[in-house]
Amino acid sequence: MFKLRSSNYLAKLILFGLTICTLPVIVFGGISFSNASATIEDKVIQEKVQVLHQTQMRMEQALKTLDSSMTQFSMSTQVYDALQQDITPNNYRQADMMLEGMQRLQSFDLPVQNVYLISLEHRWLLHNSGVTQLSDAVLADDLSAFLDSPKNSFWAAGNLKGLYVPPMNSSPFYSLNMVKKLPVYALNPKGLIVAQMSPFALNDMLLSQSDGAGETIVVDENGKVLAHSDQTMLGTSLASSPYMNPQLQANADHGHFSIELERTSEEVIFRKSAYNDWTYMSIVPLAAIGKESRDMGKILILNGVIILALTFVIVFQGSRGMYSPIRKLYMIAAGERKQEKEHASRDEIGMIQQRILSLQRTQVQMAEQIRSDRQQLKDLFVLKLLQGAMRPEEIEEKCGLLGIAADWSWMSVLTLHIDELEAAGEGEPDYDWALLSINRLIAEMIPEHLRLNPVLIRHMPAVLIGTHQESAAEFKTLLYRTADLIQQEMKRHLALVVSIGVSRPYRKLEHSGAAYEESCEALKYRIRLGKSAVLFIEDVEPGRRRNPFVAKPFEDELLGAIQMGDTERTGPLFGQFMQEMLAKEMTHREYQTALLHLLAEVLSAVQNAGETAESVYPDEESLFDRIFELTTAQEIEAWFSHSVIMPAAQAIERRRAVMYKSISEKVIGQIIDNYDQDLTLELCASRINYHASYVKQVFRKETGMNFSDYLSSYRMNMAKRWLVDTDMKISDIAEKLRYTNSQNFIRSFRKIVGVTPGQFRQAELEQK
Numbered sequence: 131m132f133k134l135r136s137s138n139y140l141a142k143l144i145l146f147g148l149t150i151c152t153l154p155v156i157v158f159g160g161i162s163f164s165n166a167s168a169t170i171e172d173k174v175i176q177e178k179v180q181v182l183h184q185t186q187m188r189m190e191q192a193l194k195t196l197d198s199s200m201t202q203f204s205m206s207t208q209v210y211d212a213l214q215q216d217i218t219p220n221n222y223r224q225a226d227m228m229l230e231g232m233q234r235l236q237s238f239d240l241p242v243q244n245v246y247l248i249s250l251e252h253r254w255l256l257h258n259s260g261v262t263q264l265s266d267a268v269l270a271d272d273l274s275a276f277l278d279s280p281k282n283s284f285w286a287a288g289n290l291k292g293l294y295v296p297p298m299n300s301s302p303f304y305s306l307n308m309v310k311k312l313p314v315y316a317l318n319p320k321g322l323i324v325a326q327m328s329p330f331a332l333n334d335m336l337l338s339q340s341d342g343a344g345e346t347i348v349v350d351e352n353g354k355v356l357a358h359s360d361q362t363m364l365g366t367s368l369a370s371s372p373y374m375n376p377q378l379q380a381n382a383d384h385g386h387f388s389i390e391l392e393r394t395s396e397e398v399i400f401r402k403s404a405y406n407d408w409t410y411m412s413i414v415p416l417a418a419i420g421k422e423s424r425d426m427g428k429i430l431i432l433n434g435v436i437i438l439a440l441t442f443v444i445v446f447q448g449s450r451g452m453y454s455p456i457r458k459l460y461m462i463a464a465g466e467r468k469q470e471k472e473h474a475s476r477d478e479i480g481m482i483q484q485r486i487l488s489l490q491r492t493q494v495q496m497a498e499q500i501r502s503d504r505q506q507l508k509d510l511f512v513l514k515l516l517q518g519a520m521r522p523e524e525i526e527e528k529c530g531l532l533g534i535a536a537d538w539s540w541m542s543v544l545t546l547h548i549d550e551l552e553a554a555g556e557g558e559p560d561y562d563w564a565l566l567s568i569n570r571l572i573a574e575m576i577p578e579h580l581r582l583n584p585v586l587i588r589h590m591p592a593v594l595i596g597t598h599q600e601s602a603a604e605f606k607t608l609l610y611r612t613a614d615l616i617q618q619e620m621k622r623h624l625a626l627v628v629s630i631g632v633s634r635p636y637r638k639l640e641h642s643g644a645a646y647e648e649s650c651e652a653l654k655y656r657i658r659l660g661k662s663a664v665l666f667i668e669d670v671e672p673g674r675r676r677n678p679f680v681a682k683p684f685e686d687e688l689l690g691a692i693q694m695g696d697t698e699r700t701g702p703l704f705g706q707f708m709q710e711m712l713a714k715e716m717t718h719r720e721y722q723t724a725l726l727h728l729l730a731e732v733l734s735a736v737q738n739a740g741e742t743a744e745s746v747y748p749d750e751e752s753l754f755d756r757i758f759e760l761t762t763a764q765e766i767e768a769w770f771s772h773s774v775i776m777p778a779a780q781a782i783e784r785r786r787a788v789m790y791k792s793i794s795e796k797v798i799g800q801i802i803d804n805y806d807q808d809l810t811l812e813l814c815a816s817r818i819n820y821h822a823s824y825v826k827q828v829f830r831k832e833t834g835m836n837f838s839d840y841l842s843s844y845r846m847n848m849a850k851r852w853l854v855d856t857d858m859k860i861s862d863i864a865e866k867l868r869y870t871n872s873q874n875f876i877r878s879f880r881k882i883v884g885v886t887p888g889q890f891r892q893a894e895l896e897q898k
Contacts, residue, residue, distance in 0.1 A: 140453045147445035152438060159434050167423035174414070175386055178344065178399050182412045185346060189335050189357075190405050196235070196242070196308055196325060197283065203231055204314050204323055209247070213312055213321045216252040217261055225261050232256070241331050243305070246324040248273065276322060282311045285406045287329075287354050287365070305329060306356060329364045332357035344414035347373070351407040373398055373411060388416065505583070508532055512582045516543065516592055518643020525639050535579065538596030540605040540635040543642065544613060545592045545649035546620075549661035549762065550627035565591060567624050575619055576612065592649065594642060602635050606666070609635075613664045629656050629663045656761045657721050658712050671717075684710055685728060692775060693735050695783025700775045708767050725757050725766065732778050739782040746781045747774075793818065793825060794832035801844055806866050811837040846882050849875075853891040860887045 203209060208227060217224050232245040247256040253264040276286065286307045306327045311319035336346050336357055348357035353369030368374055372389040375398065386399040399412040511528050514520050520528070529536055551564055568591045569584040576595065584593040595612065597605050613630045620626040631652035633645035648667040655670040656663055688703040711724055736746050747753060753774065760766045800814045811829075814837070815822040830836050835843070845867045852858050858866075864875030879887050 139456060140449060143449040143453060144445055147449055148442060151441040151445060155434050155437055155441075159430050163423075163427050163430050166426050170423050170426070175397065175399060178412045178414055179384075179386075179401075182346065182399055182401055182410050185336060186401055186403060186410045189332060189348070189410075190403060192335065193285070193308075194405065199235055200308060200310055200323060200325060201283070201314065203235060204310050204312055206231070209323075210313060212247070212256075213249050213251070217249070217254050217256065221261075225256060228256055229258070229260075233258070235325060242325050242327050244326045246322070246326065248322040248324070249320065250277075250322070251320045273322065276309045276324070277311075277319070279309075282315060282319075284309055285350070285408075287350055287356055306331060329356075330361065333359075333361060333364075344412055347411045347413065349409050349411070351409075356408065373413070504532070508534070508583045509585055512585045512594065513587065515582070515639065515642045516585065516587060516594065516646040518646075520640075522638075522640045529639075534582065536582065536596060536639055539598050539600050540602060540637065541594060541596040541639065541642070541645070542605070542609055542635050543592060543594050543633045543645040543649045544609070544616075545587075545590050545631045545646065545653060546616070546628045547590055547631070547653050547656070547761070548626055549629055549656075564624060564626060565589065568620065568626070568628075571619055571623060572616065575615065587646070588650075590650070590653075592646060594645075605635050609666075610664060617662060617664070627662050629653060629661060629665065632664065632666045634668055654761070657763060657766065660762050660764060685731065688728075688775075689731055689735050692732060692779045693739065693782060695779050695786055697776060697779045697783070700779050701771055704771055704775055705767065708763060712763055722757055725770070726754065728770075729753060729757065729774060732774055736778050736781060740785055741781050746777050790828045790832050793820060793828045797825060797829050797837070798833075798840075801841055805841065805845055805848060806868065808868055809841060842878065842882070846879060849879060849887065850883070850890065853887055854894045863887070 208231065212224060212228055215224075217228075228247060232247060235245050236242040244258050248254075248264060250264075255262045255264045275288065279286075286309055288305070288307065306329055308325040308327075310323050312321040312323060313319070332348060336348075336359065345359040346357070347355060347359075347363075347368075349355055349368055353367050353371075353374055355363050355366050355368060358364055372391065375387050375389065382402075383404070384401045386397055388395060388397050395416040397414045397416055399414065401410045402408075403410065511520075511532060511534070515525065528534070546568060548561070548564060548568075551561060565586055569586065572581075572584045572591065572593050576593070580595060580597065582594045584591055586592075595609065597608060599605055599608070609632055613632060616630065617628055620628050631649040633648035633652070636642075636645050652665040652667040652670055655665055659665065659670070684703065684707040688700065688707055691699040691703055707728070711721065716724075733747075736742075756769065756773075757766075760769060796818045797814050800817060801809065811826055812822045815825040818825070826837060829840075833840060849863050849867060852863050853860075860876065861872040864872040867875065869875040869878070876886055879890075883890060885893070
């Protein structure tokens with residue numbers, strides 16, 4: 131036998147078994163209770179909805195019957211003729227005929243207490259007791275609310291104390307009234323017909339709740355109680371009570387919601403009537419709804435407890451049987467009793483696994499560590515070798531210790547530069563990941579006996595390649611094929627575009643430092659050959675040149691376009707400048723010198739235009755540094771066009787536009803101030819200190835009109851104003867506007883406006 135408390139694994143088996151068995155019981159029990167509760171609550175609510183619907187149909191049937199009868203009576207010729215004349219107590223025949231029709235309205239299902247026929251035009255009131263004169267008090271107190279209503283037919287709950295005193299069994303201060311304006315559908319009513327009912331009339335139609343729980347309420351559109359199980363609530367307002375929930379006040383025609391009162395919670399079921407805007411509500415306590423759910427929950431809990439008890443017994447016995455063989459393995463792995471006590475707090479299976487795999491793990495770790503250390507030592511050796519930091523005897527010693535067989539006939543260094551790097555997924559591309567991937571791919575492509583380990587120097591991968599071939603020409607062909615293969619594999623596997631610089635072939639490893647520097651120097655000539663280039667230092671390094679690069683015509687034309695703000699021509703002109711520069715065989719430093727000179731000229735053009743370099747280029751110093759960072763012709767052309775030339779041309783154009791606008795505004799100001807004088811373009815130009823031809827060009831560009839047309843247009847506008855607002859003679863207007871005679875003025879006015887000044891003045895006066 132064994133003790134339960136001494137075995138972690140047995141405890142875990144029991145806990146796992148209990149969890150597997152208990153979780154479904156709890157989950158499915160909870161889901162079942164939730165679904166059953168929801169079903170029961172929905173059933174109760176649907177029953178209340180049906181009762182409420184029946185109550186609404188019963189009430190509205192009676193209300194619509196009375197409404198229809200009153201409409202028929204109101205549209206009769208008898209009522210129409212009665213409203214056209216004055217009915218007095220002496221005119222008893224007419225009154226009796228009307229009373230007979232009104233009494234028939236009181237014989238329907240609703241207990242109508244009285245019917246009032248009112249003539250607003252002749253101010254008489256006809257009711258069950260006869261004909262009376264309509265007083266101002268009755269008209270103001272009782273009928274004003276009916277007349278102000280925008281509806282022609284409606285139900286209204288209110289006081290009609292001034293019209294008639296109801297019987298003793300009804301409320302003297304409150305009644306339910308059916309009101310219709312006469313004639314029916316008339317915009318200006320001449321009379322009213324009002325059927326007055328007891329406030330208890332609707333209570334008799336309320337259907338009682340089948341379970342005795344809850345109550346039914348009917349309220350009008352203002353929240354006034356029309357029917358209630360408690361008759362003392364009739365006529366009160368529920369507008370500010372919790373029952374008038376925002377959901378009820380919304381556009382929904384039916385629904386239900388819960389409310390929290392001081393001592394209880396209730397469910398409110400409502401239906402809105404499309405007939406009279408009344409709201410029918412059934413108030414049910416939530417405790418009554420949830421009684422059946424609570425009873426079912428108790429039964430489910432009891433069943434769950436019984437199932438869990440049986441589950442515990444079965445899981446406990448089954449776990450002990452499954453643990454017995456594991457216990458025996460644990461005793462064998464633990465060995466002595468002392469070790470068993472030391473490992474008593476551990477998981478038995480974990481301890482057995484640890485014992486079995488311990489030695490194997492130790493061996494794997496040691497082998498991996500040795501491999502890793504040896505690889506790092508090789509990388510460090512290659513790094514120092516390419517940096518030229520090792521003596522010949524030290525190189526030979528390290529090669530022997532690290533097992534490097536580098537007895538090649540020829541060797542050369544290849545250095546790679548990433549020209550284009552695409553993102554592997556979303557976000558920015560990972561440059562460091564790309565560098566490490568390049569080294570791994572080179573190591574897989576080139577056999578180990580023909581290379582040393584690829585390393586990273588100055589953020590560029592470099593690899594030293596050797597051969598046993600004696601021919602330098604064959605070795606160079608091998609280098610070219612290797613470089614071309616590297617470019618293809620980088621594009622296919624890593625989506626990288628790379629350029630490769632290749633040094634001269636050397637015989638000994640001690641020249642590795644010089645070879646590495648040559649390969650880096652070769653990469654700088656990408657400025658002429660572009661991206662994805664294989665650059666042998668022997669092929670790209672130019673010989674001695676006699677004359678420096680000069681591109682004066684292209685440079686002058688480009689600077690002229692910038693000074694004119696011509697952004698459309700600057701791009702093509704800079705492209706011609708680049709073609710001319712790259713056509714010359716120069717070193718990369720000479721290319722940079724030519725670009726620096728052009729940058730200085732552009733900055734000078736910006737300053738000569740009146741702008742400051744700081745306003746156009748906030749980080750002016752970085753412009754010169756950026757030139758030394760650009761490596762290809764495409765990069766130079768794109769950066770120079772968008773970051774140097776385009777901002778300069780746009781800044782100069784903006785300044786020119788401001789100056790043009792200022793000149794035009796000054797000329798227009800001269801016209802406004804001196805239109806009644808002999809004014810010429812030359813005179814205006816001299817006043818603002820500009821040449822007349824320049825002012826003429828600027829003014830036409832800004833306004834779209836020449837100076838004389840603008841002056842004539844302004845003078846004609848002034849002439850129109852004087853013709854309308856003053857009594858000035860046409861001859862005086864012509865003289866004031868500097869015309870030699872009135873006929874010239876009339877001719878010009880008719881040409882511009884389309885009519886003569888006299889016709890224009892006459893038309894404006896007639897229009898006024």
